Amino acid sequence: xxxxxxxxxxxxxxxxxxxxxxxxxxxxxxxxxxxxxxxxxxxxxxxxxxxxxxxxxxxxxxxxxxxxxxxxxxxxxxxxxxxxxxxxxxxxxxxxxxxxxxxxxxxxxxxxxxxxxxxx
Numbered sequence: 001x002x003x004x005x006x007x008x009x010x011x012x013x014x015x016x017x018x019x020x021x022x023x024x025x026x027x028x029x030x031x032x033x034x035x036x037x038x039x040x041x042x043x044x045x046x047x048x049x050x051x052x053x054x055x056x057x058x059x060x061x062x063x064x065x066x067x068x069x070x071x072x073x074x075x076x077x078x079x080x081x082x083x084x085x086x087x088x089x090x091x092x093x094x095x096x097x098x099x100x101x102x103x104x105x106x107x108x109x110x111x112x113x114x115x116x117x118x119x120x
Contacts, residue, residue, distance in 0.1 A: 010057050017042065021050040025060050030076040032067045051075055089116035 014022065017040070024039055025031060031039070037047025051073070054060040062073045087094040089112050096102055102109055 010059065014057075017046070017050050018053055021047075022054055022059055025054070025075050026077050030074060032065070033062070033073040033075055034067060034070065036075055089113070090119060091115075 011019070011022070020040055021036065024036065033047065033051055034044075036051065037044050040047060040050070042050070051060065051062060054075075055062050058078055061076045061078055063076075065072060065074045067074075087097060092112050092115050094112060
């Protein structure tokens with residue numbers, strides 16, 4: 001039996017420090033762990049525990065990196081936590097997503113702009 005728990009249900013269970021840490025990661029789009037605990041004004045030990053808890057709950061990702069000559073981790077929001085609605089106009093994905101150059105005179109671009117303009 002597989003039990004799935006929604007992100008909002010997991011977030012409801014977060015401590016005040018975990019919630020503040022998650023919000024910081026979301027606002028920055030990613031932050032080095034050495035800056036994370038300083039921004040939260042907590043000890044490095046407490047900052048590490050907050051990150052470990054958020055990683056365990058799959059609310060953030062963490063990968064090893066070197067920053068200012070020191071080994072640390074880079075903390076990022078998980079993909080399931082990202083809001084892609086800002087890239088949408090009605091049911092159309094923004095034509096600016098991808099590697100290709102967008103022709104402002106193209107039908108796809110015009111349709112996307114019209115959908116964006118007439119959204120409620």
